[in-house]
Amino acid sequence: HVQLVESGGGSAQAGGSLRLSCEASRQSYCMAWFRQVPGKEREVIATIRVIDGYAIYVDSVRGRFTISRDNAGNTLYLQMDSLQPEDTGMYYCAAGPGHGGYTPDCHSALGYNSWGQGTQVTVS
Numbered sequence: 001h002v003q004l005v006e007s008g009g010g011s012a013q014a015g016g017s018l019r020l021s022c023e024a025s026r027q028s029y030c031m032a033w034f035r036q037v038p039g040k041e042r043e044v045i046a047t048i049r050v051i052d053g054y055a056i057y058v059d060s061v062r063g064r065f066t067i068s069r070d071n072a073g074n075t076l077y078l079q080m081d082s083l084q085p086e087d088t089g090m091y092y093c094a095a096g097p098g099h100g101g102y103t104p105d106c107h108s109a110l111g112y113n114s115w116g117q118g119t120q121v122t123v124s
Contacts, residue, residue: 002028002095002114009091009119012083016123020078022093022116027073030098030106033065036118037089046078047106049098056107060086083123090118 003025012018020033031050036042046067048055055067066079076093092115098104099111 002026004093004095004114004116006091006093006116006119009121011122011124014084014123016083017079017081018083018121019080020091020093020119020121022076024074024076024093024095028095028097028114029104030096030111031067031069031073031076032094032106032112033067033076033078034092034094034109034112034115035087035089036092037086042092044094044107044109048076049106054106080121083121085123087123088121091121092116092118 005023008020032044032047034042035045045061046057046065048067050069050073064082068077094112095114096112098106099108
């Protein structure tokens with residue numbers, strides 16, 4: 001598995017911005033950000049195929065959040081703009097081989113086997 005360390009969480013006011021970072025011990029085929037809010041299961045919110053940067057977002061963050069990676073593919077970012085109180089939660093970086101065979105799907109939660117410790121984001 002890959003070791004992942006997140007940073008950059010904290011507090012922001014509604015309409016503000018935060019940037020999360022995730023350092024990986026090695027490159028993976030897929031990387032993603034998951035979010036868990038109290039009382040709900042962890043959900044994938046943004047994914048990226050490291051080799052070409054192809055990204056997918058869930059509807060609730062599309063247009064406000066941007067996932068990206070550095071050229072080496074070892075650092076993952078999540079730029080969060082126009083933050084809303086419902087964005088409050090624990091954010092986790094994830095890495096994995098993707099789900100499926102010939103062309104792995106990076107947007108399936110089943111494609112991830114390595115997780116960071118999480119970083120808290122609070123929007124008020």
